[in-house]
Amino acid sequence: MEIRIKSVSKDFFSEGKRIRALANVDLTIPANQIFTLLGPSGCGKTTLLRCIVGLETPDSGEIAIGEEIVWSKEKHIFVPPEKRGLSMVFQTYAIWPHMTVFDNVAYPLQTRKEPRDEIRSKVEKTLRFVQLEGLENRPATKLSGGQQQRVALARALVPEPKVILFDEPLSNLDAKLREETRKELRSFLTELRITAVYVTHDRIEALSLSDAIAVMKDGNMVEIGTPKKIYFDSEHRFVADFIGRANLIDGKVTAVEDSYTIVDSSIGTITCQKSPEATVGNEVSLCIRPEFIKVIEGEASEHRNIFRGRVESLLFIGEAYEGEIIIADTLLITRIEPTTAVKEGDEIALSLDPDHCFVLLK
Amino acid sequence: MNRAMLNTRTALTPSLIAIVGFLTVCPVFMLVFGSLSEGIGAFGKLTLEKYIQSYTDPAFAGIIVNTVIFTIGSAFVATLLALFLAYLNTRTNIPFKFLFRIISIIPMMIPHILFSVSWVLLLNPSNGLINLFLKQFLNLQNSPFNIYTLGGMILVEGLLDLPIAYLILAPAMAAFDVSLEESSKVSGASNLRTLIKVTLPVLRPAILASFILVIVRSLASFAVPSIIGMPGRIYVLATHIYRIIATGFAADFGMAAAVGMSALAASIALIYLYRYLTSESEKYVTISSRGYRPTVIDLKNAKYPLFGIVGLLSFVLIVLPVLVLFYTSLVPYSIVPSAKAFSMMTWKNWLEVLRDPISLLSLKNSVFLGIVGATLGVILSIFVSYVIVKVRTPAAGVLESLSFLSFSFPGIVIGVGFMWFFVRTPLYATIWSLLIGYIATYLPYGIRPLTSAFVQIHSHLEESSRVCGGGTLYTLRRIVVPLLIPGIVSGWILMATMFVRELTLSVVLSRPGTEVLAVQILRFAEDGLWGKLSALGIMMIFISTLIVVIAFLIGTRLTKMEESHR
Numbered sequence: 001m002e003i004r005i006k007s008v009s010k011d012f013f014s015e016g017k018r019i020r021a022l023a024n025v026d027l028t029i030p031a032n033q034i035f036t037l038l039g040p041s042g043c044g045k046t047t048l049l050r051c052i053v054g055l056e057t058p059d060s061g062e063i064a065i066g067e068e069i070v071w072s073k074e075k076h077i078f079v080p081p082e083k084r085g086l087s088m089v090f091q092t093y094a095i096w097p098h099m100t101v102f103d104n105v106a107y108p109l110q111t112r113k114e115p116r117d118e119i120r121s122k123v124e125k126t127l128r129f130v131q132l133e134g135l136e137n138r139p140a141t142k143l144s145g146g147q148q149q150r151v152a153l154a155r156a157l158v159p160e161p162k163v164i165l166f167d168e169p170l171s172n173l174d175a176k177l178r179e180e181t182r183k184e185l186r187s188f189l190t191e192l193r194i195t196a197v198y199v200t201h202d203r204i205e206a207l208s209l210s211d212a213i214a215v216m217k218d219g220n221m222v223e224i225g226t227p228k229k230i231y232f233d234s235e236h237r238f239v240a241d242f243i244g245r246a247n248l249i250d251g252k253v254t255a256v257e258d259s260y261t262i263v264d265s266s267i268g269t270i271t272c273q274k275s276p277e278a279t280v281g282n283e284v285s286l287c288i289r290p291e292f293i294k295v296i297e298g299e300a301s302e303h304r305n306i307f308r309g310r311v312e313s314l315l316f317i318g319e320a321y322e323g324e325i326i327i328a329d330t331l332l333i334t335r336i337e338p339t340t341a342v343k344e345g346d347e348i349a350l351s352l353d354p355d356h357c358f359v360l361l362k
Numbered sequence: 363m364n365r366a367m368l369n370t371r372t373a374l375t376p377s378l379i380a381i382v383g384f385l386t387v388c389p390v391f392m393l394v395f396g397s398l399s400e401g402i403g404a405f406g407k408l409t410l411e412k413y414i415q416s417y418t419d420p421a422f423a424g425i426i427v428n429t430v431i432f433t434i435g436s437a438f439v440a441t442l443l444a445l446f447l448a449y450l451n452t453r454t455n456i457p458f459k460f461l462f463r464i465i466s467i468i469p470m471m472i473p474h475i476l477f478s479v480s481w482v483l484l485l486n487p488s489n490g491l492i493n494l495f496l497k498q499f500l501n502l503q504n505s506p507f508n509i510y511t512l513g514g515m516i517l518v519e520g521l522l523d524l525p526i527a528y529l530i531l532a533p534a535m536a537a538f539d540v541s542l543e544e545s546s547k548v549s550g551a552s553n554l555r556t557l558i559k560v561t562l563p564v565l566r567p568a569i570l571a572s573f574i575l576v577i578v579r580s581l582a583s584f585a586v587p588s589i590i591g592m593p594g595r596i597y598v599l600a601t602h603i604y605r606i607i608a609t610g611f612a613a614d615f616g617m618a619a620a621v622g623m624s625a626l627a628a629s630i631a632l633i634y635l636y637r638y639l640t641s642e643s644e645k646y647v648t649i650s651s652r653g654y655r656p657t658v659i660d661l662k663n664a665k666y667p668l669f670g671i672v673g674l675l676s677f678v679l680i681v682l683p684v685l686v687l688f689y690t691s692l693v694p695y696s697i698v699p700s701a702k703a704f705s706m707m708t709w710k711n712w713l714e715v716l717r718d719p720i721s722l723l724s725l726k727n728s729v730f731l732g733i734v735g736a737t738l739g740v741i742l743s744i745f746v747s748y749v750i751v752k753v754r755t756p757a758a759g760v761l762e763s764l765s766f767l768s769f770s771f772p773g774i775v776i777g778v779g780f781m782w783f784f785v786r787t788p789l790y791a792t793i794w795s796l797l798i799g800y801i802a803t804y805l806p807y808g809i810r811p812l813t814s815a816f817v818q819i820h821s822h823l824e825e826s827s828r829v830c831g832g833g834t835l836y837t838l839r840r841i842v843v844p845l846l847i848p849g850i851v852s853g854w855i856l857m858a859t860m861f862v863r864e865l866t867l868s869v870v871l872s873r874p875g876t877e878v879l880a881v882q883i884l885r886f887a888e889d890g891l892w893g894k895l896s897a898l899g900i901m902m903i904f905i906s907t908l909i910v911v912i913a914f915l916i917g918t919r920l921t922k923m924e925e926s927h928r
C-alpha cells in the first residue's frame with residue numbers, strides 16, 4: 001500500500017526551546033518496496049515513522065495510507081494507531097515480559113477476536129517462518145536478543161499487514177548477529193512483498209536492505225533515490241558524506257566536455273563524471289570515494305586524473321589498507337589493496353576514476 | 363485526541379501533591395505548632411516555655427547520652443554482622459546459600475515487639491529461661507545475664523536491624539568490580555590484606571549508608587526501648603516522649619512535641635546524609651558493563667565452622683523467638699523446659715486471650731487496619747508512582763521528595779504531631795485517625811515496589827500493543843495491569859504487615875476503643891502477663907502470615923488469568 005505524506009510538520013518543546021522535528025515533509029512511499037528513512041540521530045526520521053503509525057500526532061499536514069486518510073489537520077481526522085492496521089517492530093522489540101512467545105505473537109490476532117484454532121495455526125505458521133518453532137511456551141524474556149528480535153518480527157507479520165514499520169530494529173544486536181539478521185530480514189521482506197518503512201542511522205543497513213532510501217536532515221528530506229544512486233551519484237554534499245567514506249574537494253568548473261565535466265581544484269585539474277547542472281564558472285564540490293582512488297604501480301597507462309602524492313599514514317584494517325595521501329596539502333583517503341607494496345613516506349602516483357568522481361553543486 | 367486525558371493528567375499531580383503534602387507536612391507542622399503552644403486545648407499565644415521546661419530537665423542529658431550509645435551501638439552490631447554475612451554469601455564458597463535470603467527477609471515478618479519480648483523471656487534476670495537454666499545447672503546464686511541494660515538493648519536492636527543493613531550491603535558487595543581486588547592480589551597482597559586495603563574502603567559509602575540507616579531506625583525504634591529499656595529504667599528519646607504522654611502524671615503533649623522536635627531534626631538530617639551517600643556510592647561502586655564473575659574465595663577448613671555461625675544466627679533470628687513465645691504461651695509460669703513443664707502445659711492463656719474483649723477488639727482493629735489501610739495505601743501509591751515515573755515534570759519531582767519525607771519520621775514523634783492535629787477534628791480517637799497516620803508514615807513502603815514496577819513498563823510496551831490493534835482499555839487490561847500486579851502485591855504485603863504490627867505510632871494515637879494488637883501486647887508486657895502476651899503474639903504472627911499468603915495467592919492467580927487468556 002502506498003503511503004502519502006503531505007506537508008507534515010511537527011515541533012517539540014524541550015526546556016522552553018522549540019525543536020523542529022519535521023519541517024513540511026512531503027513524501028510518497030511506494031507500495032511493496034523496502035523504503036528506508038536514513039539520517040543522523042535527531043533528524044526526524046523516527047518522528048516521521050511514529051506519525052505514520054499514529055503514536056505521534058503532527059502539528060499540520062495530511063497522512064494517507066492507501067486510500068484512507070489517517071491524519072489530517074484541516075479535515076480533523078485522526079485514526080488511532082490500533083485502527084490503522086499497521087505493524088511495527090520497535091527498537092527495544094517491546095516484547096511483553098509477562099507473556100510467552102506464543103502469547104506475544106498471538107496478541108494482534110486476539111485483539112481482533114479471531115477464533116482460537118485459527119490463531120493457533122497462524123501463529124505456528126509465522127513462528128515457523130521466522131524459525132522459532134518449538135519455542136511457543138517459552139517465557140519471552142528467556143530468549144536471546146536475536147530470538148527476541150524475531151519474536152517482534154513474527155508479531156508484526158502475523159496479522160498479514162499491508163505495511164510494516166521498523167524503528168532501528170537491529171541496533172540492539174551485536175555486530176555479527178546484526179549482519180545475519182539483516183540478510184534474513186531482506187529475504188523475509190522480499191518474499192512477502194509488502195510495504196516496509198525502515199528507520200535507521202546505519203548506512204550499511206540502509207544500502208543493503210532498501211529498494212529506496214530517503215536521507216533526512218534537521219526535519220527535512222534531503223534526497224530520495226535507490227541505494228546505488230545515493231551512493232554513487234548523490235546530489236548533495238551532506239548525503240554523499242553521510243552515506244559512506246568520501247573525499248570532498250572544493251573546485252571550480254573550467255570546461256564541460258561531451259561526457260565529462262572538468263574541474264580545477266587544489267590538487268590540480270580533475271576530470272569528473274558529467275553533471276547536467278554544472279556550467280563553466282560554477283563553484284562546486286567533488287566527491288570521490290576511497291575505493292575509486294587507485295595506487296599506480298609502474299608506469300601510468302592513462303593520462304587523465306593522475307596525481308602524485310606522499311603516503312602520510314597506512315592503517316591495516318583487515319581486507320585492505322586505509323591510506324592517507326597528501327597531494328598539495330590536501331588529504332585524500334584511499335583504499336589500498338593489501339598486496340600493494342607501499343609504505344609510509346613513499347611518493348606515489350594515484351589515479352582517480354573519472355566515472356566515479358561526481359560533482360556536487362554548492 | 364488526548365485533550366481530556368491530558369487535563370486529568372495535569373490535574374493529577376497537584377491533587378497528589380495536596381494529599382501527600384497533607385499526610386507528611388501536616389504532622390510536622392502540627393508538631394512545631396504544638397511545641398510552641400501552651401497546651402493541647404489552647405489557641406493563640408505561642409511560647410517557648412515547653413522547650414525550656416523539657417531541655418533544662420536535669421535527666422535530659424542522660425537520656426541524650428543513652429540515645430547516642432543505643433543508636434550507634436546498634437548500628438555497629440547490625441552493620442558488622444551484615445558485612446560478615448554479605449561477604450560470606452557473595453564472595454565465598456560457604457554452603458547452603460539459600461539461608462542468607464531467609465535471614466535477610468524472614469526477621470521482617472516477626473514483629474519487633476515480639477522479638478524483644480522473646481529476648482526478655484530468655485535473658486531477664488529474675489526468670490529468663492537461659493538464666494534459670496544456667497542457675498540450675500551451674501548452681502549459681504545470681505543470674506549470669508541481665509537483658510535490662512544498654513548492652514541488651516543494643517544487642518536486640520542490632521539483630522532487628524540486621525536485615526536492613528544486609529539489604530544495603532549485599533547488593534553493593536555483589537556489584538563490586540572484582541578487577542580492583544584482582545589487581546591488588548596481582549601486586550602480591552593476601553586475601554585478608556586485599557579485604558582490608560581494597561574491598562572495605564571501596565565499599566565505604568555503602569557501609570556508611572547502612573550505618574546511618576540503622577541509626578535512624580534505632581532512633582525511631584520504640585519496641586526495644588519500651589520492652590527492654592523501661593523495666594531497667596534506661597530511657598532514650600522515644601521512651602522519654604512516651605513517658606511524658608502516657609504514664610504517671612498528666613500527659614503533656616506540648617513537652618512531648620518539644621522533645622520530639624530534636625528527634626525529628628536529627629532523623630531528617632541523617633536521612634539527607636543517607637541519600638547523599640547512596641547517590642555517592644552509586645557513583646563509586648559502578649559495575650562495568652562487561653559480564654563479570656566475582657572470584658569466589660575458598661574457605662577451606664573454615665567453611666563449616668563459619669557456616670555454623672550463620673546457622674546459629676538464623677536460629678536465633680527466626681526459630682528461637684517463635685519457639686520461646688509458643689512455649690511461654692502454654693506454661694503457667696516461667697519454668698525451664700522439662701518433663702514437669704510439659705506436663706503442666708495448657709491452652710489456658712489462649713482461651714483467656716480469646717475471652718478478653720479488649721484483646722479481641724485489638725485483633726479486629728489490627729486486621730481492619732491491615733487490610734483496608736494497605737488497600738488504600740497501595741491505591742495512593744499507584745497514582746504517586748505513576749506520576750513520579752511517567753509524568754516527570756518538576757512538580758512530579760516535588761511529589762517524589764514529599765513522598766519519601768516520611769521515611770525519616772520517627773513514628774512516636776509523628777504520632778505526637780498527628781495527635782495535635784486530630785484533637786481538633788472529629789477523627790480524634792477513631793480508627794480512621796490511626797489509618798491516616800499509618801498511611802502517612804508507611805507510604806514509602808508502598809511507593810518503592812510500585813515505582814520499580816512502573817519503571818519496568820517501557821512506553822514501547824504500551825505503544826506496541828496499540829499498534830497491534832489493542833485500544834486504550836484493552837492495553838491497560840492486558841499489558842499495564844498485569845505488569846503492575848507483582849508491584850501491587852508486594853507493596854500491599856509490605857504495608858499490610860507493617861500495619862498489623864504497628865506499635866510506635868499507635869502508642870500515641872490509640873485510645874480506648876481503638877486498641878491495636880501491638881499496643882495490647884505492650885500493655886500485657888507492662889503488666890508482666892507473659893503467657894497471655896505470648897498467646898496473642900503468636901496469633902499476631904499467624905494473622906500476618908495468613909494475610910501475606912492470601913495476598914500472594916491472589917497475586918499469582920491474577921497473573922495466571924492473564925496467561926490463560928488465549
